[in-house]
Amino acid sequence: SQTIHQWPATLVQPVGSPLSLECTVEGTSNPNLYWYRQAAGRGLQLLFYSVGIGQISSEVPQNLSASRPQDRQFILSSKKLLLSDSGFYLCASGGTNTGELFFGEGSRLTVL
Amino acid sequence: QQPVQSPQAVILREGEDAVINCSSSKALYSVHWYRQKHGEAPVFLMILLKGGEQKGHEKISASFNEKKQQSSLYLTASQLSYSGTYFCGTEIRGGYQKVTFGTGTKLQVIP
Numbered sequence: 001s002q003t004i005h006q007w008p009a010t011l012v013q014p015v016g017s018p019l020s021l022e023c024t025v026e027g028t029s030n031p032n033l034y035w036y037r038q039a040a041g042r043g044l045q046l047l048f049y050s051v052g053i054g055q056i057s058s059e060v061p062q063n064l065s066a067s068r069p070q071d072r073q074f075i076l077s078s079k080k081l082l083l084s085d086s087g088f089y090l091c092a093s094g095g096t097n098t099g100e101l102f103f104g105e106g107s108r109l110t111v112l
Numbered sequence: 113q114q115p116v117q118s119p120q121a122v123i124l125r126e127g128e129d130a131v132i133n134c135s136s137s138k139a140l141y142s143v144h145w146y147r148q149k150h151g152e153a154p155v156f157l158m159i160l161l162k163g164g165e166q167k168g169h170e171k172i173s174a175s176f177n178e179k180k181q182q183s184s185l186y187l188t189a190s191q192l193s194y195s196g197t198y199f200c201g202t203e204i205r206g207g208y209q210k211v212t213f214g215t216g217t218k219l220q221v222i223p
Contacts (some may be wrong), residue, residue, distance in 0.1 A: 004153075032209050034210060034211075036213075042215060042216075043114065043156070043199065043213050043214055043215035043216050044199060044201075044213035045213075046210065046211070046212060046213075048171070049208065049210055051208060058158070088179070090153060090154070094209035098159065099142065099159040099161070099209065099213060100144075100156040100159065101146075101154075101156065101201075101209065102156075103153035103154050103155075104153060105153050106152075106153055
């Protein structure tokens with residue numbers, strides 16, 4: 001099965017600062033990759049998904065962006081964070097025969 | 113379009129049964145079910161495909177009514193380890209595994 005690594009696990013950032021969250025995948029090649037955000041007590045909101053290197057689809061207009069520089073690397077970025085960007089960010093990998101999405105352990109972001 | 117889950121929360125005693133429902137306003141290709149423990153990543157339980165059979169294990173199973181765009185997750189003889197938040201996720205079409213999740217159902221099993 002796949003293993004999803006995310007870092008950092010936790011970070012506290014001031015409003016207006018930049019952001020970079022990284023996700024790498026082991027155990028598969030050419031996976032579909034996803035960034036989800038989970039606000040406190042809320043569901044999982046799909047932010048971006050990618051079916052290949054350099055191919056990014058955005059689901060929600062926002063001040064975040066995503067990039068996929070390598071097959072198994074997915075990066076979530078922001079130039080200037082907003083308070084509303086706080087949340088639990090989950091990277092996921094799919095593309096398996098079972099249809100299962102494998103999730104990383106998440107990155108908890110607090111914007112102050 | 114986010115699927116709607118019900119109930120939002122439920123408390124069970126060990127050994128009791130529960131049903132969690134998920135409905136969509138759009139025709140569905142598949143329905144996923146995941147469980148998330150507090151502060152952890154969601155874990156896959158099962159996927160139900162359009163035209164497929166009811167899936168599951170002995171104590172956790174699910175059904176998918178394609179005509180009504182509804183799915184139900186059945187938890188039988190609940191155990192303490194079943195506690196967590198259950199999410200259904202839906203796909204409108206196959207190919208990209210673009211899964212839209214509901215807001216979750218918080219399940220607590222008490223002794």
